[in-house]
Amino acid sequence: MTQTTTPPAGEPGTQRRPPLDPNAPVVLTVEDLKVQFPTEEGLISAVNGVSYQVKAGQTLAIVGESGSGKSVSSMAIMGLHDPKRSRIGGSIKLDGQELVGASQAEFRKLRSATAAMIFQDPQSSLHPFKKVGAQIAEAYLAHHKVSKSVAAKRAVEMLDRVGVPNPDRRAKQYPFEFSGGMRQRAMIGLGLVNDPKLLIADEPTTALDVTVQAQILDLMNDLQREFGSAIIMITHDLAVVAEVADHVLVMYAGRSVEHGTAQQVLANPRMPYTWGLLSSVPSLTADVGSDLKPIPGNPPSLLNLPGGCSFRPRCAYSDRVPDNRCATELPEFLEVPGEPGRLSRCHLADPAAIFADEVAPNLE
Amino acid sequence: MIVYIARRLLLAISVLFATIVLTFGLFFTGPAKDGVAYQICGTKCTNQKVHDINHSLGLDKPVVEQFGTYVKGLVAGRDITNDGQVTGHCDAPCLGWSYVQSQSVTDQVKQVMPVTFAIVFGGMFIYIPLGLLLGVVCGRNRGSPLDRFLVGASQLISATPYYAIALLLNLYLIFTWKVLPATGYTPLTESPGTWFKGFIAIWVIFGLFASMTYVRYVRAFMINTLSSDFVRTARSKGISERTVVWRHALRATIAPYLTLIGVEVALQLSGSIFTEQVFNVRGIGRLGLDAISTNDLPVIAGTVLVGATFIVLGNLLVDLLYVAVDPTVKLT
Amino acid sequence: MTDNTTDAVEGAGAIDISKRAEESVVHESQRDREVLLTVKDLAKHFPVKEYSGLFPKTLQTRAVDGVSFDLAKGETLGLVGESGCGKTTTGRLVTRLLEPTSGSIEFEGREIAHLKEKALRPMRRDIQMIFQDPYGSLNPRFTVSKIIGAPLEIHGLVPKDKIKARVQELLEIVGLNPEHVNRYPNEFSGGQRQRIGIARALAVEPKVVVADEPVSALDVSIQAQVMNLMSQLRRDLGIAFVFIAHDLGIVRHFCDRIAVMYLGKIVEVGDREDIYEKPQHPYTQALLSAAPDLNVVRGAVPNERIRLIGDVPSPIDPPSGCRFRTRCWKAQEICAAEEPPLDPEDGKPSHTIACHFPEVKTNLVAEADAS
Structure with a gap:
C-alpha cells in the first residue's frame, strides 16, 4: 500500500468525474416537493416546491445553508419524517414508484434496498452498543432471506470494500473503537450493503478532518464507479461540490434557486445567491488583500417568508428589476433558453452579463 | 473483566471498612459511648453504675482494642462477656450484641431480611417491566391521549406521599373490596403458598407506585433516544418500527435505567419502613425503627452497616450490569 | 448589515483606540516586529487513567508537546491542523485558561505560564479569547449588557454609570443594534451571537485575541460577515490575533503567519506565501x-x-x-x-x-x- 496516490502530472483536474452519460436511466424524479411542519408558532414551510432528477452513476449536489431545506427534502425521499408531524406534497418518484403518500410498509421495503442514506456525524449515526458488523448485517438481513452468518460475511465484505483494514476483526468491534474516518467508511458500507440505486449522503465529510475528508470523497467516487449508484450529496461546501458533483442544485429558504452542471453553476452562476456564496468563501489562491464579500443579513424565517423572491431582502441586484417585481412576484424556476437542464429562479434580465462584468472579477 | 471485578471489589471493601470505622466511631465512642450502659440501667443511672456496667461489659477498654474486638467479631464471630463470664456467642459476621434482648444483632437481622428481600425483589418484578413498558409506550406515542393520561397519573401518584397511597389502597383493595388477599409474613420454608399470598398485595401496591416514577424516566430517555441519529440510521435500514424501538432505542435506554433502579433497590434493601408498617410485616426497616424507640444502639449500628453494605454491593452490581449492556465502558 | 458593520467600525476610531492602529501599520511596512508574546517549549499533558491492571495507571495525553512561537504587535498567527493536533489547547494555554505542564509564555516580557489566578488578572485584560460555539459560550441567563459589561466592571475600566453607554458603543462596533442591550443571547442568530462574543472580548481593549474556530459553527454567508468584522478590528484597533482554524482558505485569508501543527507539535511555520505556495513539510x-x-x-x-x-x-x-x-x-x-x-x-x-x-x-x- 502506498502512502500517496500521484496521478501523472498534468492530468486535468476536471476529469476527476467521468463524462456524463446522457442515456443513463433516471433513478429519482422529484417534482414540486413540499414539506411542511405544523408547530405551535405556525406552519413551517421547510421545503417549498423543489424539483430535480438524478440519473444512475451521477452525483447531484444539493447546496444550501442551514434552513435551506436541503436535508429535509432528502429525508422525505427516505420517508423519515414523522407522518404525524409533517405534511408532504408534490411528487417523489424513486425507480418508478411514487413515494408521496406511500405507507410506512412501502418505505420499509425501499429503505436501504433502493435508496440508502449516510449522515453527517458518523459518531452518533451508528448504534453505540452494537457491533459494527452486526449493524451492517442487519440492513442486509432486512432485505435478503439469508442466514445470519451469510449476512455477517457480507458485512465483512462491505467493510473490506470501503477500505477498513482487518475487516474480520473490525466487524466484531464497537463504533467507539473506530476512528471518525473509519466510522464514516463503515457508514458508507452500511449504505451500500444492499446495492441501492440511490445513495443520499447528508454532509458526509463535514465532521471529518480535511485529509480524512479527501479519503472519503475519493472512496465515494470509486464506489460510485463500481456500484453505479446515483448519489445525492447534500453539502454547504462549494469546494466539495466542485470535487464530486456532476450536477448542482442550489437551495434557498426551501426553494430551488439554481440548477445545472457543476461547471455551469460554479463557473457561471445565474442567481445572486449563488454569487454570494461563491464570494463568501476565501479560496486558496484568491487575493488576500481585500475583504470577503458576504451576503448581508440573515436567511428569512421559514415561518414567515418574505413575499416575492425569498432572497430579495439580501439581494444587491433587486433594484435592477423593474416594477419592484422581486418583492411582489416569486420568480419561476425556469430553464435557460438553449441550455437544457440549466434552470434558475431570478427576475434579472441578463444575469450572465452581470456575473461576468461585476462578480467574476472579484472572485479571483 | 475479572481484573475489573477484583478492582471494584477491593474498592467496595475499602468503602465498607470506612463505613465500619464511621459507624463504630459514631455509636460507641464520643458522646454516645455510655449509651449502652444508660439503656441497661435507665436514665437515672449514677455515674458509678455507668462506670461499673461499662467495666463489666468491657466498654471501658481503649477504643482501639474495642474496635479490634468489633472487627474480629465481624470477621470471625466473638463471645460476649459480662464481668469476665461468657454470657452469649455472636456468630460471624457479628454486627454487635443487643444487651436488652440478649441476642446478637446478626440473628435479628437474619430474621427480618427474608421479609425485606421478598418485598424488594418481588416488587422489582412488577415495577421494572411495568415502568419500562409504559415508559416506552409513552415515549413512542408522545403527545397522544394515552401518553398524557399516563404522565398525568404518574405525576399525581408520585406527588402523593407513598404512605397515604399505600394506606388507602391497603384499606380499599384488601379490607373493603377484598380484591387482594390480606398481607402478613409466613416463612417461605413453612408454606410457600401462604408466603406468596401474604406478599401479593405488597408487591402490587409497592410495584405500581414505584413504576410510576420510572415511567417518566423511561419516557424521557426514550424520547431522547428516538430522535437520535443512530435510530434514524436504524430506520433507514428498512427494518420494522418495532425492531427500531425495542431493539435499537430500548437497548440504548436500558443502561441509564439500570443505574436508576440499582441505586433505588439498594436504598430499599436498607429498609422500607412505610411498606413494612402499612402492611404489617417486619423487615429491616422496622427492626431499625424499633431499635430507635428503645435506644438499642448496637442494633441501630448494625442496621446502618447492613444498609451500607447493600448500597455498596448494589452500586457494584449496577456497574457490572452496566459493563454488560454498554460496551463502551468496558474496563473503565 | 455589512454596510452597518463597516460604518460602525469606522466609528470605532473615535473611541480613542486610534493610537494603536497607527502603531500596527508600522509592522505592515517593515519587518521590524515588536514582539508581544513569546511561547517557548510549551507543553500540556492531560492525565488519563488506564485501567488494565489491578490499580489504575496514569498515562499522559500529550496534547501540546513542545510548541514555540512568537506573536508581534498587530500580527495574526494562524494555528492550523487536524483535530487532536493541540491547536485549541495551545490557545487555551496562551490565554491561561489552562496552566501548562512545562514551558514558558512571556507576555510583554513577563512570564505568565505559572502565575496564580490573582496575579493573572491584569493580564487577562490584555489577552482575550473568542470561542467556537456561539451558543454555548454565552450565559443564556444574562443580558447582552451584562455579558459585555461584566469584564468592564471587573477590570474597573469604566465608571459604573457609563458601562451601559460603553456596551452600546461596542455593540455598534461589532455591527449590532445598540438598542438590543437588554436582550438575551437566545434572541440573536448564530452570527450575531458570535458578534456578541467578539464585543465581549473587545470590551477590555485587549492587545492579543485568541480566536478558536470563531466561524466554523456559522453558515458560509455569515462566516464571511464575521471574518470581515475581524479583519476590520485588526486593521482599526491593531489587535494581534492567534487564529485557530481548520479551514485553510479562511486562515490564508486572515493570517500573516501560519503555524501548522501535528500531534502536539509545530511542523512548519512561515509567512502566508511560504506555507501556501512553497510548503516544505510533507x-x-x-x-x-x-x-x-x-x-x-x-x-x-x-x-x-x-x-x-x-x-x-x-x-x-x-x-x-x-x-x-x-x-x-x-x-x-x-x-x-x-x-x-x-x-x-x-x-x-x-x-x-x-x-x-x-x-x-x-x-x-x-x-x-x-x-
Missing part, C-alpha cells in the same frame, strides 16, 4: 493537497494529489522521532530515531520546518485558468 503539503478546491471546475490543474492514508496516531503514545513518519511517504530510518528540529529554511529565518527531508512543492493548490 504534512503541510498533504493538508493543502487534501483541501477541496473550487478552482477544479474552472479548469485548475494541481501538480499532484497527495492522499494520506490512515488516521492520526494517539497522542498518548505518539510515534518516536518525527510524529508524522507513520503517515509520511518519505519516512526513513532516521525519522523514527531522531526528532527533526524546527530548522529555518536556508537564509530565511522566518520560515522553519521540522523535517529530515524538506523539499519545496509548488502548485499543490492550482490557480484557476486565467481564461
Whole structure:
C-alpha cells in the first residue's frame, strides 16, 4: 500500500468525474416537493416546491445553508419524517414508484434496498452498543432471506470494500473503537450493503478532518464507479461540490434557486445567491488583500417568508428589476433558453452579463 | 473483566471498612459511648453504675482494642462477656450484641431480611417491566391521549406521599373490596403458598407506585433516544418500527435505567419502613425503627452497616450490569 | 448589515483606540516586529487513567508537546491542523485558561505560564479569547449588557454609570443594534451571537485575541460577515490575533503567519506565501493537497494529489522521532530515531520546518485558468 496516490502530472483536474452519460436511466424524479411542519408558532414551510432528477452513476449536489431545506427534502425521499408531524406534497418518484403518500410498509421495503442514506456525524449515526458488523448485517438481513452468518460475511465484505483494514476483526468491534474516518467508511458500507440505486449522503465529510475528508470523497467516487449508484450529496461546501458533483442544485429558504452542471453553476452562476456564496468563501489562491464579500443579513424565517423572491431582502441586484417585481412576484424556476437542464429562479434580465462584468472579477 | 471485578471489589471493601470505622466511631465512642450502659440501667443511672456496667461489659477498654474486638467479631464471630463470664456467642459476621434482648444483632437481622428481600425483589418484578413498558409506550406515542393520561397519573401518584397511597389502597383493595388477599409474613420454608399470598398485595401496591416514577424516566430517555441519529440510521435500514424501538432505542435506554433502579433497590434493601408498617410485616426497616424507640444502639449500628453494605454491593452490581449492556465502558 | 458593520467600525476610531492602529501599520511596512508574546517549549499533558491492571495507571495525553512561537504587535498567527493536533489547547494555554505542564509564555516580557489566578488578572485584560460555539459560550441567563459589561466592571475600566453607554458603543462596533442591550443571547442568530462574543472580548481593549474556530459553527454567508468584522478590528484597533482554524482558505485569508501543527507539535511555520505556495513539510503539503478546491471546475490543474492514508496516531503514545513518519511517504530510518528540529529554511529565518527531508512543492493548490 502506498502512502500517496500521484496521478501523472498534468492530468486535468476536471476529469476527476467521468463524462456524463446522457442515456443513463433516471433513478429519482422529484417534482414540486413540499414539506411542511405544523408547530405551535405556525406552519413551517421547510421545503417549498423543489424539483430535480438524478440519473444512475451521477452525483447531484444539493447546496444550501442551514434552513435551506436541503436535508429535509432528502429525508422525505427516505420517508423519515414523522407522518404525524409533517405534511408532504408534490411528487417523489424513486425507480418508478411514487413515494408521496406511500405507507410506512412501502418505505420499509425501499429503505436501504433502493435508496440508502449516510449522515453527517458518523459518531452518533451508528448504534453505540452494537457491533459494527452486526449493524451492517442487519440492513442486509432486512432485505435478503439469508442466514445470519451469510449476512455477517457480507458485512465483512462491505467493510473490506470501503477500505477498513482487518475487516474480520473490525466487524466484531464497537463504533467507539473506530476512528471518525473509519466510522464514516463503515457508514458508507452500511449504505451500500444492499446495492441501492440511490445513495443520499447528508454532509458526509463535514465532521471529518480535511485529509480524512479527501479519503472519503475519493472512496465515494470509486464506489460510485463500481456500484453505479446515483448519489445525492447534500453539502454547504462549494469546494466539495466542485470535487464530486456532476450536477448542482442550489437551495434557498426551501426553494430551488439554481440548477445545472457543476461547471455551469460554479463557473457561471445565474442567481445572486449563488454569487454570494461563491464570494463568501476565501479560496486558496484568491487575493488576500481585500475583504470577503458576504451576503448581508440573515436567511428569512421559514415561518414567515418574505413575499416575492425569498432572497430579495439580501439581494444587491433587486433594484435592477423593474416594477419592484422581486418583492411582489416569486420568480419561476425556469430553464435557460438553449441550455437544457440549466434552470434558475431570478427576475434579472441578463444575469450572465452581470456575473461576468461585476462578480467574476472579484472572485479571483 | 475479572481484573475489573477484583478492582471494584477491593474498592467496595475499602468503602465498607470506612463505613465500619464511621459507624463504630459514631455509636460507641464520643458522646454516645455510655449509651449502652444508660439503656441497661435507665436514665437515672449514677455515674458509678455507668462506670461499673461499662467495666463489666468491657466498654471501658481503649477504643482501639474495642474496635479490634468489633472487627474480629465481624470477621470471625466473638463471645460476649459480662464481668469476665461468657454470657452469649455472636456468630460471624457479628454486627454487635443487643444487651436488652440478649441476642446478637446478626440473628435479628437474619430474621427480618427474608421479609425485606421478598418485598424488594418481588416488587422489582412488577415495577421494572411495568415502568419500562409504559415508559416506552409513552415515549413512542408522545403527545397522544394515552401518553398524557399516563404522565398525568404518574405525576399525581408520585406527588402523593407513598404512605397515604399505600394506606388507602391497603384499606380499599384488601379490607373493603377484598380484591387482594390480606398481607402478613409466613416463612417461605413453612408454606410457600401462604408466603406468596401474604406478599401479593405488597408487591402490587409497592410495584405500581414505584413504576410510576420510572415511567417518566423511561419516557424521557426514550424520547431522547428516538430522535437520535443512530435510530434514524436504524430506520433507514428498512427494518420494522418495532425492531427500531425495542431493539435499537430500548437497548440504548436500558443502561441509564439500570443505574436508576440499582441505586433505588439498594436504598430499599436498607429498609422500607412505610411498606413494612402499612402492611404489617417486619423487615429491616422496622427492626431499625424499633431499635430507635428503645435506644438499642448496637442494633441501630448494625442496621446502618447492613444498609451500607447493600448500597455498596448494589452500586457494584449496577456497574457490572452496566459493563454488560454498554460496551463502551468496558474496563473503565 | 455589512454596510452597518463597516460604518460602525469606522466609528470605532473615535473611541480613542486610534493610537494603536497607527502603531500596527508600522509592522505592515517593515519587518521590524515588536514582539508581544513569546511561547517557548510549551507543553500540556492531560492525565488519563488506564485501567488494565489491578490499580489504575496514569498515562499522559500529550496534547501540546513542545510548541514555540512568537506573536508581534498587530500580527495574526494562524494555528492550523487536524483535530487532536493541540491547536485549541495551545490557545487555551496562551490565554491561561489552562496552566501548562512545562514551558514558558512571556507576555510583554513577563512570564505568565505559572502565575496564580490573582496575579493573572491584569493580564487577562490584555489577552482575550473568542470561542467556537456561539451558543454555548454565552450565559443564556444574562443580558447582552451584562455579558459585555461584566469584564468592564471587573477590570474597573469604566465608571459604573457609563458601562451601559460603553456596551452600546461596542455593540455598534461589532455591527449590532445598540438598542438590543437588554436582550438575551437566545434572541440573536448564530452570527450575531458570535458578534456578541467578539464585543465581549473587545470590551477590555485587549492587545492579543485568541480566536478558536470563531466561524466554523456559522453558515458560509455569515462566516464571511464575521471574518470581515475581524479583519476590520485588526486593521482599526491593531489587535494581534492567534487564529485557530481548520479551514485553510479562511486562515490564508486572515493570517500573516501560519503555524501548522501535528500531534502536539509545530511542523512548519512561515509567512502566508511560504506555507501556501512553497510548503516544505510533507504534512503541510498533504493538508493543502487534501483541501477541496473550487478552482477544479474552472479548469485548475494541481501538480499532484497527495492522499494520506490512515488516521492520526494517539497522542498518548505518539510515534518516536518525527510524529508524522507513520503517515509520511518519505519516512526513513532516521525519522523514527531522531526528532527533526524546527530548522529555518536556508537564509530565511522566518520560515522553519521540522523535517529530515524538506523539499519545496509548488502548485499543490492550482490557480484557476486565467481564461
